[in-house]
Amino acid sequence: MPEINKDLVKYVAGLARLAFDETELEDFTNKFKNILNYVEKLGELNVEDVSPTYHPMPVNYAMREDIVKKSLDVERALLNAPDRKDDFFRVPKVVD
């Protein structure tokens, strides 16, 4: 098991685009450590020759004809926009 410390938690938080205050970080690191300790038990099993299951049922019928169908109209799609301008979602500055 990797060493679970605040730096690792901060690193993972960065990947997830999350952030924690210093007190939260403390509590979080402890609970995170407990959970990872618990899942260590998977190491007891030999799974070298076992293939992984990503999906409970085989899916091989996901292809369909490429036919244009009606999609959501622009006004409906923008209904929940926190901010909009004309027919677009508006967000804070991306590049200077």
Place this chain on the structure above:
Amino acid sequence: MELKDLSLSKISELLDKKETTSREITEVFLKKIEEMDKKTNAFITVCYERAVDMADTADKRRAKGERGRFLGVPIAVKDNICTEDIKTTCASKILHNFIPPYSATVVEKLLQKGAVILGKTNMDEFAMGSSNETSYFGPVRNPWDLERIPGGSSGGSAVSVAGLESPASLGSDTGGSIRQPASLCGVVGLKPTYGRVSRFGLIAFGSSLDQIGPLTRNVRDCALLLEEIAGYDEKDSTSLPVEVPQYSSLLTGNIKGLKLGVPKEYFIEGMEEGVTKRIKEAIEVFKSLGAEIVDISLPHTDYGIAVYYLIATAEASSNLARFDGVKYGYRAEGLKDLKEMYIKTKKEGFGEEVKRRIMLGTFSLASGYYDAYYNRASKVRTLIKRDFEKAFEKVDAIICPTSPTTAFKLGEKTGDPIKMYLSDVFTINVNLAGVPAISIPCGFDEKNLPVGIQIIGDYLKEADIMNIAHAYEKAVSGFRFSPFI
């Protein structure tokens, strides 16, 4: 007209005989919600006006001679299932104001049949929890004892049925979220085979685990609701192109000669005595009905929770990335750039348990940890799946407790995630394997709290497990599904 008598089948019978109207029935339930929900908090949104409008429309259709099992019949829907023009929050701040521009396929199907939506039920935030305490809109309380949790994450859906606030409801089940609250609230709850019911419009948590299913007062209602919502959907490429049986016509109640497996791993230390007693009695009932009880083993049972909390969180961390404040839901204020918008929005919008799971999932998938965590878990998932496949070579169904305990007190497990996760020890492996399972009430413990028994079936054997459930229900002369009857 008494609320306790208004099951799904009874309502459609009364409507067919013109002994009442959809409006009258709908108003009775809305009134009950208004009264009960102050105590239980089972609903996030109640459709007071819209439900009456829908009922009136159904009554007009009936007046013109139209008939249908769901025409004018009210139901409640979990708040992670999209309902067009009705707020759908996932019990999260980040979606507190989200109004879907479309309905989930299951909702669309019920609406076309003329069902009436009473409202949207409370749940753990993003369906992440086993006690319904993580909701942004406050915890749900169990009508059998208001100091206790109803189970989760479909706590509101289960409580709406047990509290007589609805005749039936839809929930979702990723690791036990229909069956565990059904068990703790004394109602019937079924998780279908993965792919049996379309997930389109269900706000995703763990995409390879999630299924929508019914919570009802009796097994027949469960069959009626499942046959309405099941089936292939071109909008969900993981839904199965397999015909849907008319489940309600297959409830013979005859289980003579069926082999029921009892897995030794499901009678663990830490299981409450009240639960063990009731399960043993239920096994005797199955014997008396002519079923053969077979001892079986599901040897990888004990690894289920660890596997689940790596896989479900990995899938969740990917699914929940879309809540970034751009297209819908909450957006933080006073932002200087895009990256800050993402971080602040998620920090302020998600609750603690959701953040914890996003973190665990991100870790499990992260470069350098992927093989040791996510991928190892996916391999152990194969072993768990094989356990079930081997068992079903020998038996027709598996019977075991739904939950190791009855309803616990609010706050009892909130500080300790592992303790909370262990509530799902008997339900989680079913999702990992993708098989169907139903929880039905089987009596009460010494605190007068409901105990549930789980019947697990092979892939697509919903008809069989419901028939086994129905046989038991008949043998015990029906369920006491509510403290108010």
